[in-house]
Amino acid sequence: MAPSRSSRNSLQSVDLRALDYLTVPSANLLCPICHSPLITPVQTRCLHTFCSACISLSLDRSLSCPVDRKPLSHDDVTPAPIMIANLVNDLPVLCPNRERGCTASCARWLVESHVREDCEYASVKCAKEGCDGMVERREAEGECVHEEVQCEYCEGSVKKVDLESHNRECPKLSSECPHCLQAFANPELAAHMAECPEEIVECSASCYGCSYTSRRSDIESHTSTCHFVALSPVLQLHAERIATLELENKAIRQKLDLLVPPRPLPTPTSSTVTTTASNPMSASSQVSSTTTAGRDMTSEMQDYTFHLYSEYEQLRSDVERLNAQIRELDVKQDMARINEGLRYNDEMTGVRAAINGLRMQLHWLLANRREAGTSSPATSGNAGRAVAGGSANGGEIRRMSDSARQVVKL
Amino acid sequence: MSAIKRIGRELKEFNDNPLPNISAGPASEDDLFKWNVILTAPPGSPYTGGIFTLRLELPQEYPFKPPTLSFTTKIYHPNVSNDDKGSMCLGILRSDSWKPSCKISQVLEMAAGLLKEPNVDDAVETGIAEEYKNNYEQFAKTAREWTRKHAK
Numbered sequence: 001m002a003p004s005r006s007s008r009n010s011l012q013s014v015d016l017r018a019l020d021y022l023t024v025p026s027a028n029l030l031c032p033i034c035h036s037p038l039i040t041p042v043q044t045r046c047l048h049t050f051c052s053a054c055i056s057l058s059l060d061r062s063l064s065c066p067v068d069r070k071p072l073s074h075d076d077v078t079p080a081p082i083m084i085a086n087l088v089n090d091l092p093v094l095c096p097n098r099e100r101g102c103t104a105s106c107a108r109w110l111v112e113s114h115v116r117e118d119c120e121y122a123s124v125k126c127a128k129e130g131c132d133g134m135v136e137r138r139e140a141e142g143e144c145v146h147e148e149v150q151c152e153y154c155e156g157s158v159k160k161v162d163l164e165s166h167n168r169e170c171p172k173l174s175s176e177c178p179h180c181l182q183a184f185a186n187p188e189l190a191a192h193m194a195e196c197p198e199e200i201v202e203c204s205a206s207c208y209g210c211s212y213t214s215r216r217s218d219i220e221s222h223t224s225t226c227h228f229v230a231l232s233p234v235l236q237l238h239a240e241r242i243a244t245l246e247l248e249n250k251a252i253r254q255k256l257d258l259l260v261p262p263r264p265l266p267t268p269t270s271s272t273v274t275t276t277a278s279n280p281m282s283a284s285s286q287v288s289s290t291t292t293a294g295r296d297m298t299s300e301m302q303d304y305t306f307h308l309y310s311e312y313e314q315l316r317s318d319v320e321r322l323n324a325q326i327r328e329l330d331v332k333q334d335m336a337r338i339n340e341g342l343r344y345n346d347e348m349t350g351v352r353a354a355i356n357g358l359r360m361q362l363h364w365l366l367a368n369r370r371e372a373g374t375s376s377p378a379t380s381g382n383a384g385r386a387v388a389g390g391s392a393n394g395g396e397i398r399r400m401s402d403s404a405r406q407v408v409k410l
Numbered sequence: 411m412s413a414i415k416r417i418g419r420e421l422k423e424f425n426d427n428p429l430p431n432i433s434a435g436p437a438s439e440d441d442l443f444k445w446n447v448i449l450t451a452p453p454g455s456p457y458t459g460g461i462f463t464l465r466l467e468l469p470q471e472y473p474f475k476p477p478t479l480s481f482t483t484k485i486y487h488p489n490v491s492n493d494d495k496g497s498m499c500l501g502i503l504r505s506d507s508w509k510p511s512c513k514i515s516q517v518l519e520m521a522a523g524l525l526k527e528p529n530v531d532d533a534v535e536t537g538i539a540e541e542y543k544n545n546y547e548q549f550a551k552t553a554r555e556w557t558r559k560h561a562k
Contacts, residue, residue: 032511066510
């Protein structure tokens, strides 16, 4: 035992924070940060106790006490009273190799030495000189399991520790076929499984809808009568054609996505019509050529498409610009016309007013003339009579003319 | 990963000592940083009878950074933001007053306590807080209505 003892020390490290405790430790012994029993307890100036690792992590982030938020620096942290350290170190823990089968439990401060020196389940270096393998301590006393041994069936060399998994695939060993339950040598098993007469297989036309299944040995009789099998050459042809068409469709859709802009077209003018009319043709010719050339969109064709597309875009923007200009002109002309009309209207009203004025004057003049026409013959008659009849009857005549004038006036 | 260890420890502790009216646990087995929480409103509040789901997200730096708590059920509450986030920003959850010694169970207890007694002096929704102070009847009516509509 003496010579191998030191070499058999386990190098396995123990994570104290991951340990399971035999009893529930008092809440007073838990670190407020990691909530596990204190590991290397330290104390702050404000008399709170933490794991040394936890408080330094916390101080790296914020220079305050994690419990009362008082300012704190790394210098304010000192080792906790030895009594606290003893209390947590004496807590009984379970061996970290519990899952491998170790049932030992010991005080926490002993667990590292337990794993290093005693635990039967800790992994240690293999005892054999020159072997680098690791092995559980309980198996270290026996012969080295990392030695190459000869497989008793296939005579190949296998590491002892791998022997179990090797036996599952050793070519000289046999396994059972899951379908016919016969034993076959391991290398032949796969070949047998592919043609085992007992395996339940589907009809060869199952992909076209035949749901018949039976043992492989019986499937032959079904195949000779199955309608799906009889039709399968045609169906296959159709399937192939559909696949080609789908691919072609995809290519065409790609082209279409390139050619047709996402926004709606403006009212097409003759130039855009010609470009759009020429595009589908070139696209379809491209598509047919791509499908024959393995449906790959070559960069050349892509360039061509882009060229066409950019040309088309340019034309469209031209048309849009022209449209806008026409609209602008329209609006301008409308405005001008309306302005002109307004001006004419004004002039008209002016002219009308002037004509009205003239008419009024004319009326007045006419009335005046008429008045003058009725009074002047009387005076001339009077004058004639006065010349002819003498002035003796002048007063009478004047009176008569007066009355006549009054009648006219009335 | 100290965060995972601590969260695992807290989860175990929480499962061993469950809190009344609160059920909580990680949303999925392999992500301990996202918890789903279900609060049953305590009797004697306008939310009585409502079942509220919350989301608790723990930062990778937990416990050095505070977790965030948000209501996924809509709630009419002065301390819960009335948007699609429903976040609860309050006292111990603020990064400047968060203490690494604070536990998830304490955070959840605080959330449950707020259903009973909203903290109007530290409100997110100041409008609701005003209403709570000045017109409690109206507040209680709306809160009850929302509870009936969203939390049942």
